[in-house]
Amino acid sequence: MADETTQAANPALDQLPQRALERLKGMREAGQQSGVFTSDLSVNEFLMVREAGFEPLGMVVGSCIYHVGIQYGSWSKNQELNVLSQAMYHARELAMERMEREAHALAADGVVGVRLEVKRLAWDQNILEFLAIGTAIAHRTGHPGFKGPKGMPFTSDLSGQDFWMLLRAGHRPLSMVMGSCVYHVAHQGVLKSLSNVGQNTEITPFTQAMYDARELAMERMQNEAMAAEAEGVVGVQLHEGSHNWQPHVLEFFAVGTAVKPIEDKALIPEAISPQVVIPVND
Amino acid sequence: MSFINRIFRSAPRDPDAARHIAEQAARDQEWQSCLAQDRLPSFVQRRLADTKSGKLPWVSTTSVGGLLAQRTHGIKPIGLVSGNCWYQFGFSWTRGHYDGWHKAIGRMWQEAAAMGANAIVDVTMKVQRMANTSGQMDYGVLGTAVSIAGLGDSRDPVVATVSALEFARLMEAGIVPVGLAIGAHYQWYYPYQNILGQNLSGVGTGMRMGMGIGMMGGWNQEVTALSEFLTDVRRTAVGQLQSDAARIGTGVLARVEYSEIVPGEEQEGVPPRYLARHIAFGTAVLHNPRHHLPMRLRSVFSVKDGKMTPEVDLNQEVI
Numbered sequence: 306m307a308d309e310t311t312q313a314a315n316p317a318l319d320q321l322p323q324r325a326l327e328r329l330k331g332m333r334e335a336g337q338q339s340g341v342f343t344s345d346l347s348v349n350e351f352l353m354v355r356e357a358g359f360e361p362l363g364m365v366v367g368s369c370i371y372h373v374g375i376q377y378g379s380w381s382k383n384q385e386l387n388v389l390s391q392a393m394y395h396a397r398e399l400a401m402e403r404m405e406r407e408a409h410a411l412a413a414d415g416v417v418g419v420r421l422e423v424k425r426l427a428w429d430q431n432i433l434e435f436l437a438i439g440t441a442i443a444h445r446t447g448h449p450g451f452k453g454p455k456g457m458p459f460t461s462d463l464s465g466q467d468f469w470m471l472l473r474a475g476h477r478p479l480s481m482v483m484g485s486c487v488y489h490v491a492h493q494g495v496l497k498s499l500s501n502v503g504q505n506t507e508i509t510p511f512t513q514a515m516y517d518a519r520e521l522a523m524e525r526m527q528n529e530a531m532a533a534e535a536e537g538v539v540g541v542q543l544h545e546g547s548h549n550w551q552p553h554v555l556e557f558f559a560v561g562t563a564v565k566p567i568e569d570k571a572l573i574p575e576a577i578s579p580q581v582v583i584p585v586n587d
Numbered sequence: 588m589s590f591i592n593r594i595f596r597s598a599p600r601d602p603d604a605a606r607h608i609a610e611q612a613a614r615d616q617e618w619q620s621c622l623a624q625d626r627l628p629s630f631v632q633r634r635l636a637d638t639k640s641g642k643l644p645w646v647s648t649t650s651v652g653g654l655l656a657q658r659t660h661g662i663k664p665i666g667l668v669s670g671n672c673w674y675q676f677g678f679s680w681t682r683g684h685y686d687g688w689h690k691a692i693g694r695m696w697q698e699a700a701a702m703g704a705n706a707i708v709d710v711t712m713k714v715q716r717m718a719n720t721s722g723q724m725d726y727g728v729l730g731t732a733v734s735i736a737g738l739g740d741s742r743d744p745v746v747a748t749v750s751a752l753e754f755a756r757l758m759e760a761g762i763v764p765v766g767l768a769i770g771a772h773y774q775w776y777y778p779y780q781n782i783l784g785q786n787l788s789g790v791g792t793g794m795r796m797g798m799g800i801g802m803m804g805g806w807n808q809e810v811t812a813l814s815e816f817l818t819d820v821r822r823t824a825v826g827q828l829q830s831d832a833a834r835i836g837t838g839v840l841a842r843v844e845y846s847e848i849v850p851g852e853e854q855e856g857v858p859p860r861y862l863a864r865h866i867a868f869g870t871a872v873l874h875n876p877r878h879h880l881p882m883r884l885r886s887v888f889s890v891k892d893g894k895m896t897p898e899v900d901l902n903q904e905v906i
Contacts, residue, residue, distance in 0.1 A: 543669075
């Protein structure tokens with residue numbers, strides 16, 4: 306009763322939706338899907354996701370602790386360490402899949418702002434921790450045209466702003482696609498090293514190793530995008546890492562968001578045309 | 588047993604691994620001959636052709652904003668292109684920057700040309716070093732090959748470096764970014780044979796009297812010889828940047844610079860020498876200075892901000 310009196314006494318509160326009022330009064334029931342959302346969106350991201358017609362539902366995570374298997378390699382040879390490539394790929398896939406399942410349980414249309422991290426564990430150098438974390442969102446009026454492949458929520462490492470912009474560009478995200486290649490870069494023989502002393506020269510075997518590893522990672526990412534029936538992949542990043550391995554072993558990891566044109570033309574927001582914008586406080 | 592030892596244990600026996608090794612050997616061979624002849628290996632060519640034809644999805648490093656330029660300016664991403672060059676500096680780290688980047692860019696260009704792209708946008712530059720190796724590093728470039736509606740295939744794509752949106756912005760203003768210009772120069776300074784052949788105050792004199800720079804006396808004074816020396820090195824590098832840009836364009840935008848002067852190793856009884864170097868990168872542009880396209884400017888609220896500079900990360904973590 307006391308609450309209602311307060312409400313009547315303060316006309317500013319009349320403007321608030323019932324739900325916000327309940328929240329302010331701390332009466333929200335926990336654990337309800339329609340209840341409080343959690344997210345790691347920034348203020349701008351939150352505004353743009355809502356502007357695009359979506360509501361955040363909750364933060365979703367997937368993790369995977371993976372024991373990386375044994376791999377043989379030859380000291381003086383450039384070669385892919387395919388057991389390690391597969392380990393890195395599989396572990397990420399598991400973490401992503403778990404995150405997707407959480408989002409699915411929230412009845413989300415997709416996950417934006419996904420961060421995919423690999424962490425070393427101090428207590429065992431053969432074990433790596435993989436983490437996928439993002440914010441699950443759903444279309445406000447529940448349009449079915451935004452789901453990812455196989456009716457699962459889409460996943461994307463795009464920020465809230467980029468998500469908004471993607472829809473404006475007439476595309477929708479499908480899934481994060483990845484390609485991994487762990488490569489052993491050959492050691493140079495002593496004779497070869499000596500013959501190069503004092504010279505400014507390219508070391509072709511090393512160039513080749515980097516080139517080949519990148520090419521393989523790219524090819525795998527593209528094949529994955531093809532499997533997701535994407536038209537293209539945006540925001541591709543290429544990471545090189547060594548994850549505590551010995552010095553000549555490195556991973557090339559390509560990751561991006563697979564996209565396709567929005568099928569339901571009625572859903573495409575009005576196009577915005579880029580304007581000449583020149584910040585004068587550069 | 589440590590992980591390192593396990594990697595380098597004896598060869599495996601299982602047939603799958605043997606087949607994998609054989610495939611890799613063939614691939615290796617093709618890489619070797621292709622790198623030597625400045626060609627692209629057949630498997631790279633195949634992937635690029637499939638990407639170009641749409642059999643494989645297009646790939647773009649640009650942010651989503653770049654897709655807007657597709658709708659409004661007909662700038663369409665085709666595929667990601669890259670090149671690298673692992674370089675050993677025997678006599679010059681500075682000179683290595685010039686050669687290494689040029690080689691890497693040449694390789695990236697080759698990939699874009701194979702797809703008939705009109706331009707390469709959104710170019711990032713990255714260096715890699717490897718632990719246990721010194722005096723060498725990898726120069727890598729990565730960009731997105733794009734086609735521009737109405738232009739048809741090109742056999743000589745321009746290396747535009749800027750993002751797709753900035754490319755559109757420059758095009759509207761009648762300017763085309765055409766490539767990366769590099770200027771890199773280094774020089775040693777030997778105190779007794781001072782560079783201008785004159786008796787200079789400061790280091791020159793100090794050195795002859797067996798003093799270090801720190802012992803030049805208690806008063807404020809310019810170390811004139813070093814000032815002039817460094818200025819000279821910088822001017823040469825900037826001059827080189829200019830002539831490198833003149834090859835391809837009419838000007839340079841957004842320079843990134845690296846500059847330092849360091850003393851060389853000390854030797855008994857010899858005054859220290861100094862190494863100065865200056866490296867400058869920029870985006871070369873082509874425009875007509877006599878032609879002015881007026882732009883209508885208005886103030887807007889931007890949700891995304893970007894820079895006009897090619898991204899260079901010289902402090903990449905050691906691998």
